[in-house]
Amino acid sequence: MDTVGRVSRFQSNPSGAFLKRSRAQFCFAFSSLLVYYEIGPMNLFSPLAIEPTYEELFPGAVLMRGLALPQDVEFFAAMQKVLALAPLHNTATPGGLPMGVMVSDCGTPEAFRRRWDPLNPQIRKLWPPIPRVLMDFSLRCAVRAGFPLFRPDSCHFNRYHAGIKLGIHQDRHECDLTQPIVSISLGLECIFLLGGMQRTDKTKRILLEHGDVIVWGGPSRMRFHGVLPLKPGHHPMTGPYRYNLTFRKVA
Ligand code: MD3
Numbered sequence: 001m002d003t004v005g006r007v008s009r010f011q012s013n014p015s016g017a018f019l020k021r022s023r024a025q026f027c028f029a030f031s032s033l034l035v036y037y038e039i040g041p042m043n044l045f046s047p048l049a050i051e052p053t054y055e056e057l058f059p060g061a062v063l064m065r066g067l068a069l070p071q072d073v074e075f076f077a078a079m080q081k082v083l084a085l086a087p088l089h090n091t092a093t094p095g096g097l098p099m100g101v102m103v104s105d106c107g108t109p110e111a112f113r114r115r116w117d118p119l120n121p122q123i124r125k126l127w128p129p130i131p132r133v134l135m136d137f138s139l140r141c142a143v144r145a146g147f148p149l150f151r152p153d154s155c156h157f158n159r160y161h162a163g164i165k166l167g168i169h170q171d172r173h174e175c176d177l178t179q180p181i182v183s184i185s186l187g188l189e190c191i192f193l194l195g196g197m198q199r200t201d202k203t204k205r206i207l208l209e210h211g212d213v214i215v216w217g218g219p220s221r222m223r224f225h226g227v228l229p230l231k232p233g234h235h236p237m238t239g240p241y242r243y244n245l246t247f248r249k250v251a
Pocket residue numbers: 156158166171181183214216220221222223224225226227244246
């Protein structure tokens with residue numbers, strides 16, 4: 001398998017066993033003491049026991065697997081609150097074709113005005129603000145990856161289901177390209193394609209799973225990228241969906 005992903009992450013576990021991030025547990029009562037067991041090789045079944053990685057895919061592109069896991073419930077709840085105020089909607093490709101990905105956004109009025117889409121005139125309401133927990137986390141991700149000056153003004157949400165993909169593209173509509181983009185994956189896994197500065201450059205395949213974070217900055221900010229059609233599946237938190245959150249400074 002030449003996809004960068006699960007295999008390399010889990011091979012580094014000392015037990016050598018293939019570990020899933022689900023948790024198996026049982027309890028029993030023993031002379032009025034409640035005894036609590038986690039089943040598994042050592043304690044590695046606990047999601048919190050798997051350390052995040054720090055992988056520089058290319059200069060400026062840092063993958064931190066599992067970094068969002070300890071706060072995944074909080075982040076998902078914060079996103080759901082935003083989506084209640086700014087519902088997911090369909091979008092179109094630059095060529096006007098319908099895209100399968102459902103999207104929504106939050107952020108400042110300035111960012112909203114910069115992004116306002118004449119093709120989607122029904123969206124007139126200003127965006128809700130970026131929830132505090134998400135803003136704080138995105139700043140910490142950027143600092144870790146070497147971008148302490150990151151000041152996002154918006155967060156864009158993508159939701160995928162089985163069969164939905166995102167074609168190869170560049171993100172070049174933001175004003176200040178010295179600002180990185182921070183991306184968080186939640187829910188079903190996907191295979192992410194990371195290319196070069198030309199659309200036709202060969203791409204690297206990267207498995208992105210629940211809780212993975214990537215920071216895109218510096219010389220990697222303009223790399224072409226996309227997502228292969230999602231495999232059907234069920235995730236305990238997100239059901240049949242994969243969500244991706246991208247924090248940006250757009251205005
Ligand atoms: C690489 N989203 O919303 S996030 C997008 O998984 C987008 O939904 C994908 O591409 C998704 O524009 C990928 C990762 C991402 C975001 C920005 C990048 C990768 C990037 C900018 C430069 C290079």
